[in-house]
Amino acid sequence: MTTKFPKDFLWGASTSAYQVEGAWADDGKGPSVQDVKEIPAGTTDFKVAADHYHKYEEDVKLFKELGLKAYRFSISWSRVMPNGVVNPAGIAFYKKLIQLLIDNDIQPIVTVFHFDLPVWIAEKGGWENRETIQDFADYCQVLFNHFGQDVPLWQTINEQNVMALAGSVIGTSQKSMKEKFQENHHMLVAQALVTKQFHEGNYKGKIGPAPNIASVYPASDKPEDQMAALYMSALRNWLFLDVAVYGKYNHNAWHLLEKIGAAPEITEEDYAILAAGTCDYIALNYYNTMTVSSYYQKENKIDQQSGFGIPGFFQTAENKNLPMTEFGWPIDPKGFRFTLNEIYSRYRLPLLITENGIGAKDVLTKDGKVHDQYRIDYLEQHIAQMGLAIEDGVEIIGYCPWSAIDLISTHEGITKRYGFIYVNRTETDLLDLARYKKDSFYWYQKVIADNGLGE
Numbered sequence: 001m002t003t004k005f006p007k008d009f010l011w012g013a014s015t016s017a018y019q020v021e022g023a024w025a026d027d028g029k030g031p032s033v034q035d036v037k038e039i040p041a042g043t044t045d046f047k048v049a050a051d052h053y054h055k056y057e058e059d060v061k062l063f064k065e066l067g068l069k070a071y072r073f074s075i076s077w078s079r080v081m082p083n084g085v086v087n088p089a090g091i092a093f094y095k096k097l098i099q100l101l102i103d104n105d106i107q108p109i110v111t112v113f114h115f116d117l118p119v120w121i122a123e124k125g126g127w128e129n130r131e132t133i134q135d136f137a138d139y140c141q142v143l144f145n146h147f148g149q150d151v152p153l154w155q156t157i158n159e160q161n162v163m164a165l166a167g168s169v170i171g172t173s174q175k176s177m178k179e180k181f182q183e184n185h186h187m188l189v190a191q192a193l194v195t196k197q198f199h200e201g202n203y204k205g206k207i208g209p210a211p212n213i214a215s216v217y218p219a220s221d222k223p224e225d226q227m228a229a230l231y232m233s234a235l236r237n238w239l240f241l242d243v244a245v246y247g248k249y250n251h252n253a254w255h256l257l258e259k260i261g262a263a264p265e266i267t268e269e270d271y272a273i274l275a276a277g278t279c280d281y282i283a284l285n286y287y288n289t290m291t292v293s294s295y296y297q298k299e300n301k302i303d304q305q306s307g308f309g310i311p312g313f314f315q316t317a318e319n320k321n322l323p324m325t326e327f328g329w330p331i332d333p334k335g336f337r338f339t340l341n342e343i344y345s346r347y348r349l350p351l352l353i354t355e356n357g358i359g360a361k362d363v364l365t366k367d368g369k370v371h372d373q374y375r376i377d378y379l380e381q382h383i384a385q386m387g388l389a390i391e392d393g394v395e396i397i398g399y400c401p402w403s404a405i406d407l408i409s410t411h412e413g414i415t416k417r418y419g420f421i422y423v424n425r426t427e428t429d430l431l432d433l434a435r436y437k438k439d440s441f442y443w444y445q446k447v448i449a450d451n452g453l454g455e
């Protein structure tokens with residue numbers, strides 16, 4: 001147990017616009033790719049979600065009661081610019097939300113893009129079209145103009161690495177590796193351009209990327225498995241962070257992309273933008289580590305956490321040392337400490353954890369309780385390991401578990417819940433959408449009040 005957290009540590013919680021807001025077509029909002037994608041059978045769509053758009057005042061009141069020092073959320077591009085033109089009602093919603101958070105001493109932490117590309121951008125080619133770089137920069141400039149002085153921590157793109165490597169799972173892309181890594185390159189350039197814009201605007205805050213980072217273990221002590229882990233980590237982790245921090249592609253990732261014929265076309269101007277728009281800090285989402293062996297053909301399941309194989313380089317292996325969540329994701333709190341150390345020793349920038357949590361089938365009892373001891377256990381173990389990482393010397397500025405309140409999972413509906421606050425609805429029935437505090441709510445409230453887990 002530890003109380004090694006700095007005095008001003010940002011104990012927070014996280015959500016994303018399309019998964020929590022609902023109001024998918026209200027007040028001039030345009031559709032995003034998440035509103036029009038094919039929804040897996042038996043799971044809800046995102047039209048109402050947790051109805052946070054209409055209930056944000058009640059929700060912020062609960063966040064205050066929870067004791068949150070920070071709330072990490074995303075802004076919906078298609079609410080703010082439904083057709084390339086600013087929607088005043090969209091701006092007004094986020095202005096009210098941000099002001100309410102500030103009035104309640106909750107620091108707003110904003111991600112500008114979290115999986116919900118506007119349909120009007122997707123229709124002209126999405127990220128494969130270079131024009132999207134400028135569209136994104138224009139959208140971000142609108143956000144900086146309105147909120148640049150009020151938001152101290154910005155993230156450019158949520159889990160760009162997951163969109164590149166598992167876009168078909170989360171419903172953001174269905175393309176070939178070559179096309180995906182060209183899209184990915186445009187996103188990296190867009191991120192750098194926006195970072196540069198932010199720095200030139202002299203706003204008070206800091207800006208950084210928010211990839212999903214997971215250390216990669218070799219499946220055995222065989223040298224070829226070590227090399228497989230090195231390559232998986234280069235493709236999954238360092239490609240994204242090396243560009244964000246150093247403005248350069250990681251050499252192993254680049255070699256792999258060339259070998260599989262997926263290296264993107266890069267212009268001279270792109271290199272200059274990448275070098276000029278490097279980040280101030282690193283936000284990261286952590287759910288679990290990964291384990292790989294050298295490639296030996298086998299059917300490989302694609303999932304945003306478990307990954308896949310690349311012939312000649314690596315393939316995902318099962319790690320028998322780790323327990324699983326009921327949705328089949330490994331649980332690895334020690335891997336969290338390892339991952340934080342690995343990132344910090346490579347980049348030496350402050351880290352902000354923007355997601356970490358357990359998806360579970362929570363049950364609301366007749367007397368309005370949710371006994372989610374498994375969530376308390378999961379979070380407690382991760383917080384303890386984060387404390388040890390701080391003792392190791394890693395600079396960590398905050399922890400925002402996923403999620404502040406129940407919301408719709410990327411592809412497993414509302415049945416897979418993550419929140420401290422239960423939202424009363426099912427996949428098929430909206431019921432009354434009432435909010436209930438789970439056991440984990442009271443537990444996290446105490447963690448925040450004690451600034452850690454106590455000695």
Ligand code: BG6
Nearest residue numbers: 016158159359408409410411416
């Ligand atoms: C991250 C995303 O991949 O993990 C979130 O940033 C997502 O949007 C979370 O909800 C949990 O994943 P899932 O698939 O269980 O919703």
